[in-house]
Amino acid sequence: MKDLTFQTLIAVFEEIFGFWLFWGMVAAAVIVTLAYIYVLVRDRSLSMRKFFLAQLSMPFGAVAAVWFVMVMTHSHVSDIGGPVDVIVFLGVAVLGAIGCAILVYTLQSLMRGKGDTSSDL
Amino acid sequence: MSHLTQIPASRRAFLGLAAGGLALAAAGAPAQAAKVRTSARIVILGAGAAGTALANRLVERLEGASITLIDGRKQHLYQPGFTLIAAGLKPADYSVSETGGWLPKGASWIEEPAAEIDPEAKIVTTASGQKVAYDYLIVATGLTLDYDQIEGMSLDLVGREGIGSVYAGPDYAAKTWALMDRFTDEGGIGLFTRPATEMKCAGAPLKYTFLTDDYARRKGTRGKVEINYAAHGGSLFSVPIVNEKVRMLYEDRGFNTVYNHVMKAIDPGKKIATFATPEGDVEMPYDFTNVIPPMRAPDVVINSPLPWADRWVGQGWVEVDQYKLRHRRYPEVFAVGDIAGVPKGKTAASVKWQVPVVEEQLVAQIEGKDSDELYNGYTSCPLITRIGRAMLVEFDYNNNLTPSFPGVIAPLEELWISWLMKEVALKATYNAMLRGKA
Ligand SMILES: Cc1cc2nc3c(=O)[nH]c(=O)nc-3n(C[C@H](O)[C@H](O)[C@H](O)COP(=O)(O)OP(=O)(O)OC[C@H]3O[C@@H](n4cnc5c(N)ncnc54)[C@H](O)[C@@H]3O)c2cc1C
Secondary structure, rough: OOOOOOHHHHHHHHHHHHHHHHHHHHHHHHHHHHHHHHHHHHHHHHHHHHHHHHHHHHHHHHHHHHHHHHHHHHOOOOHHOOHHHHHHHHHHHHHHHHHHHHHHHHHHHHHHHHHHHHHHH | OHHHHHEOOOHHHHHHHHHHHHHHHHHHOOOOOEEOOOOOOEEEEEEHHHHHHHHHHHHEEEOOOOEEEEEOEEEOOOOOOOHOOOOOOOOOHEEEEHHHOOOOOOOEEOOOOOEEEOOOOOOOEEEEOEEEEEEEEEEOOOEEEEEEHHHHHHHOOOOOOOEHHHHHHHHHHHHHHHHHHHHHOOOOEEEEEEEOOOOOOOHHHHHHHHHHHHHHHHOOOHHHHHEEEOOOOOOOOHHHHHHHHHHHHHHHOOEEEEEEEEEEEOOOOOOOEEEEOOOOOEEEOOOEEOOOOOEEOOHHOOOOOOOOOOOOOOOOOEEOOOOOOOOOOOOOEEEEEOOOOOOOOOHHHHHHHHHHHHHHHHHHHHOOOOOOOOOOOOOOEEEEEEOOEEEEEEEEOOOOOOOOOOOOOOOOOOOOOHHHHHHHHHHHHHHHHHOOOO
């Protein structure tokens, strides 16, 4: 490839998932991130109890992300053929795990409301 | 509230992150150079990969130029997708879009084929007889698949009698998949070939052989499937280091390879193909075959004064300087894409490298300057070795490997990431290229 610009990257992702799915996922990611920041700012702190539950969800997020990528690209875990493949694979899993943790944390905070932080340990 | 369980959230950290994101986005937009004013009439023959990409870039570079594309085809075909269609991984419409949808507003499009090129008078005549005068001509007609050179072969056979043809188009690729699917269920002899002419994407015949093998293995029928590969010359691939790797993989997969076999006739009734070899004609049977015909320049080019007289005789590729892509006898004529008479470079990936060279050379010529932008023969082919794995083979005129991601993506390793490049990133990069953005 001659040069990989930000525009090219966006085009690549639109192609992978289709226009609506991609921008839908971007919108979902933005909404969840904003909601996460909102609860952080509102509560002025990170609740360790919610964080713990969020951590428990991470393996599920990792597995879901890997499954999603494999299905979308007609691939199988056995296709991993070299170090760079392992890195990409782990990258997908880590992204899935972190995304899921943020989602679960945010959902808890939004559902339980503000006063809840006082019930921490 | 215990302090230990609370981590303060920093608003500033978040703002810093957002600013970083914006900086990244801004870095993607290259600085726009001032447009060059000219009243030049530029005619582009062919609105395929190369013609479209160049038109989109020229309207951004030039002010006042008249840019005209001539192409009778309403459908734009993303040809690298044919392999995926013929492997049952994508539907036939994956490769099809509207030509008009890709063309820039600042250019006009004559929707008919060119019939004659007169480089002395600098006039192109279309099929309906319309005469279009030019100051600069870009030949980007791609190539013609010459099925007639194989006796007994015709396109209406594709999809019947075990005859497939991935190259013929998206619908033919889909028909080829139906045959390959059945063949890998039932078993039999698979016969794979390539023509002796120059061809686009010389890796594609190899990929399809690997994919057929992979399906048979997945279905557990590999024991009933014999795979024969007839190479046109003494090697499987023109780049020696790649050839060695492919030879090893062919051995590993249990393919039977014969060399110096060029398909000259096919008998659909008997399911036998005839090959010209140094020892005379040889017949090979098949239950399934992927016919890849000889390739040559379209009639409009082959019948013009533009082709090489002494190289690739009968194939008609345009006589250009291999680095500048400018015609060696008519300096206001360029050739780009498959039609260019250069030793490598008949891939869409090469088009991506050639188009900016032609753009720079042409703009410099309009300005009365010289450009040192040169094409080094870059050619690339994600060589699929099974579903889920490929080798990202990239090379230049000197048969040197030119990896885009040295030390990260090894060119001669079968990797999942290289498969991802072909399966998901290639079409996106291609589309960005068509828009002049990559
Ligand atoms: C099965 C297959 C697999 C491939 N795989 C890959 C791959 O993995 N990677 C890769 O990089 N490349 C691949 N390619 C090659 C790639 O598709 C071509 O190299 C690329 O499309 C060349 O672009 P082009 O503009 O020269 O020709 P094209 O895209 O073919 O466009 C030529 C245009 O010229 C027009 N034309 C023809 N005659 C005339 C005329 N007389 N007047 C006016 N217009 C005319 C045609 O209608 C067409 O629109 C593959 C090709 C095939 C067939």
